[in-house]
Amino acid sequence: MSEERIMDLKRRVYSAAKDEGARVGMERTMEAFEESTLHIDEYVMEMARYVRDLKAELRNRMLDLAMEAAEAMERNGMDVVIAHTRKEALDAVIDVVGTGKVIVKSKSMISEEIGLREYLEGMGNEVWETDLGEFLLQLSRGRPSHFVVVSMHVPREGALEVLRRKLGYRGPPDVPRMVAAVRDFLREKMLSAQVGITGANAVAAREGALVQVENESNVKLTGSLPPINVVVTSIDKVVPTLLDAIKIAIVESYMLGGTPPTFIDVVSGPSGTRDIEHRLVRPAQGAKEVHVVLLDNGRSSAAGSLLGETLRCIKCGACQLACPVLTTVGPSWGSGAYMGGIGVLWTAITKGFEEAGPLSYLCAGCGICEEYCPMDIKISDLVWEIKRMASAKLEEELGVADS
């Protein structure tokens, strides 16, 4: 690993740490998070332990389970591709989407991982993010700083400025008015889009169903208003049953906000009706086609490795909001989709050690992430392992003997 990469990172985080606005945004978000998660109900924690044990057990049959899920989803009338690499995933999406389309898209870290929006735009499509945070980032050309609260580094003042500059917003600087303006803008896009791209928080193998958890209702609309729905998700999210998948949705929501989800959406096929003479007609009110991409991209081969337990991660983002480093430097400590300590691990799995190595040095090893993680992932310890690998070569060069 070249020293230059670490210096690059250093330059980026130093300049990020100077961004006062971002710091204010992150401090406010962190404080709200601390208050809302002080007491999490024992019944939720019990569910979390169940999910943790289940996912630990599934790790070694992830691909088999993904196949089972794919078959079930096909039976339900969805079109499924298991993509082994980033390129296969992008190809699968472009096969469906083509070019010259208006596309609306909800937030998904998997689509960040493969750079989906940029790719689709490059292929001549107009793409709009429908999650408010992602939308703000799209307008400001920013990167996410968190798995869920993607724009935690954009304070209300920053949001106002972006909306004024990019959307011609003329209203007052109050948050509800700003949100209403975005809603009007995006509603029009959703109604005119030919394709809606969504993600999934969990996938049920037996039922062939996708589970999505959200508060904004944009996922529902993005997935059902346009005639074609493409769902981009990954194989580590597949669990045996719909009940398991819903438990994940519930745990995720509580871990970050301390409250149950506003919406849990289950998608197990295209919209249809049998109301007239019991003959299936597609679509009814929703999408007529549902295409699913299940991405591997390093996950199945990581299962048996040192980083295997990372695959238990449900991407709730609790560890990230607790992290003093991430909430100081924001997206600069990341590889695009994956940020913070857990981001170092996901980066190693999906992009390799070369990419993850420099990032590992930003971890102070304080261990707060492990305190918050409902999946009991030894995040700090694993990041240290990556640091060790990154330092091993240097030590060799400096003549420190391997004893």
Place this chain on the structure above:
Amino acid sequence: MLDRRTLAQFLIENSRRTGNPLGVPSEKLSEWAHGLDIDIHMNSRTVLYTGLLYQLVPYIKGLESLMSRFEESRVYSLASSMGSRLQSRIAGFSADRKLKDRVTKILMNAYKLLDASGYEPAYYGRLEPYSGALFYDLGMLEAFKEHANKVLEFLEENGVELVITLDPHTTIALKVLYPRFVGKTPEVRHLLELAIDDVVSGRGGRVVVHDPCLLARSLHLHGRLRRILRAAGYEILEPRRSRERTFCCGGPLESLFPKLSSEIACRRLSQLSKLSETAVAACPICLANLTRDCGPKVSVLDWLELVEVKA
């Protein structure tokens, strides 16, 4: 800006030359014991092992101001040959005087507290090797193991049966990391586990606690810290993030990302300052990193500056 390679080289060369990564002459690190008015029990099978960490704090601070100029400079990617130039340029860095006096008192106080609690530990002064903790934080496992081996040899040669440590980093190194990577250690106890509440006193007043990360999350000694502070007459205030959920001072990032470590320290200071003008920590790294002037009005003291042996 300082690059990783130059930093690593600096630390390793110093370690080879002086035994500690900052290259401080070993006599300076054992000076504190000269002022002790009680005898050191050199035949004891119990040893006070400082791991040199508290003693290095004034030098870390001295180096910090020098390094911050490096961090500002546009020269980066210092070729490795410049490592030795860096070496000579910073060879003359001096200790922060005030902190040096404070650390001397902290360490003397620790020894007295052990004595008053019924322990008679040996202290080997200049012969005491460094624990390697800093190398562990940088992921430099081989350098860490070299140090660990020296410490284990030192303990064995002196027939040590009980090691008493003073700070969380050294404690974790000996208790958890040595057995994991190198070999078995004799029994290790942190001073907080051994000091007796009945023998302490203090000035009293309200103090906000800054739990050091490892002390709370790995050693679970945060309750013990509060009890002894209360026994010494202090009223404890809890900041927004405390106990196992404490907020890191940023100290471990000091070597590679000094500016970031100071940003994080200032965030923590601001959280602490909401409750009191006096905060208490129990870790030399916290002490080094939280001793800075960046706005919030709060001074951070070590618990060994607040808790004394009753007269």
